[in-house]
Amino acid sequence: MTAMRSYLDHNATSPLRPEARAAMIAALDAGGNASSVHREGQLARSVVETARAQVAALVGASADMVTFTSGGTEANALALKGAGVERLVISAIEHPSVIETARAAGAEVHVAPVTAEGVLDLDRLDRVLARDKRRCLVSVMMANNETGIVQPLAQVVELARQHQALVHTDAVQGAGKTPIAWPILGVDMMSLSGHKLGAAQGVGALVARDGLTLTPLIEGGGQEKKRRAGTENICGIAGFGAAADAARVRDEAARLTVLRDRFEAGLVDLAPDAVIFGAGLERLANTSCFAVPGLTAQLLVIALDLDGVAVSSGSACSSGKVGRSHVLQAMGVAQDLAAGAIRVSLGWSTREVDIERALAALKTVIERSARRAA
Known part of the structure; x- marks a missing residue:
């Protein structure tokens, strides 16, 4: 990277x-x-x-x-x-x-x-x-x-x-x-x-x-x-x-939990209506799957990529996949919300600066969307 x-x-x-x-x-x-x-x-x-x-x-x-x-x-x-x-x-x-x-x-x-x-x-x-x-x-x-x-x-x-x-x-x-x-x-x-x-x-x-x-x-x-x-x-x-x-x-679960929680807290500050799937349940320390109502996954993935942040809309099992998740469908998530689901997944190379860069990129997208809706 x-x-x-x-x-x-x-x-x-x-x-x-x-x-x-x-x-x-x-x-x-x-x-x-x-x-x-x-x-x-x-x-x-x-x-x-x-x-x-x-x-x-x-x-x-x-x-x-x-x-x-x-x-x-x-x-x-x-x-x-x-x-x-x-x-x-x-x-x-x-x-x-x-x-x-x-x-x-x-x-x-x-x-x-x-x-x-x-x-x-x-x-x-x-x-x-x-x-x-x-x-x-x-x-x-x-x-x-x-x-x-x-x-x-x-x-x-x-x-x-x-x-x-x-x-x-x-x-x-x-x-x-x-x-x-x-x-x-x-x-x-x-x-x-x-x-x-x-x-x-x-x-x-x-x-x-x-x-x-x-x-x-x-x-x-x-x-x-x-x-x-x-x-x-x-x-x-x-x-x-x-x-x-x-x-x-190395067993980095504790470190990644701190980073994931920082990301999710920042996300909710930016978009109080954001939905974090699995919040409150036992989850992998490195994974956050969320949706911001009104924003599509395709928009978020592309906008964040242009701002230097790589995330995905779900499983990478298909080339270029940006679509509704069968996982969220099985959970009964509404189609409009599922269409905006993004996965942020951390790992051994992730640092605090990466989280801050992701939040800054999200802030830009969310604010731009709000101006267009006004």
């Missing part, structure tokens, strides 16, 4: 951490194929296994539970398609990589609704699970990528166990932003993505409990314990491991 721009879209992708960059350059310089038995191959294998341990440590899992993938989308697909279940139950606010994969998985799909606050409706989930005893996988994200609202995973796991269902969580947004302890969480599978932590795009992981059988999406060689064939992306994996280690050690 340049000195005159503020990047506040970490939930879409987080800038490359210096630790990840250094690890990737070292891996590129080392060369070698991790499946080769010679010295260069052994060095490459060492890079992969070091990173595997680093990623596992971030979520409190053991290294042998980690399967590297090309990203969170592939990890979600491996979990949903590879589990071999007859039923899939997903929440209405899942990332498109879960929603679309579930539709294409060949299993019966049930969508569990959320409350108006954006939290999974546990009573409805219980009823959905009770009505059919076929082998089932429940997929509920750890925290929503648009609103930051944390989902009740402990209760989801408890309900799923009562109905002998497996549980997968898309933890792409939660990992590195909120503490994760695999043994306490109790899920069967968890998806992760490197570039949300400050690694490069193109690498992720599926963490799966011991003894779980998964049918691979990609067959060929015996890499990743035959769960994911193909020569490992050693450079990307090295960066992923380094970024995971940096996120675990």
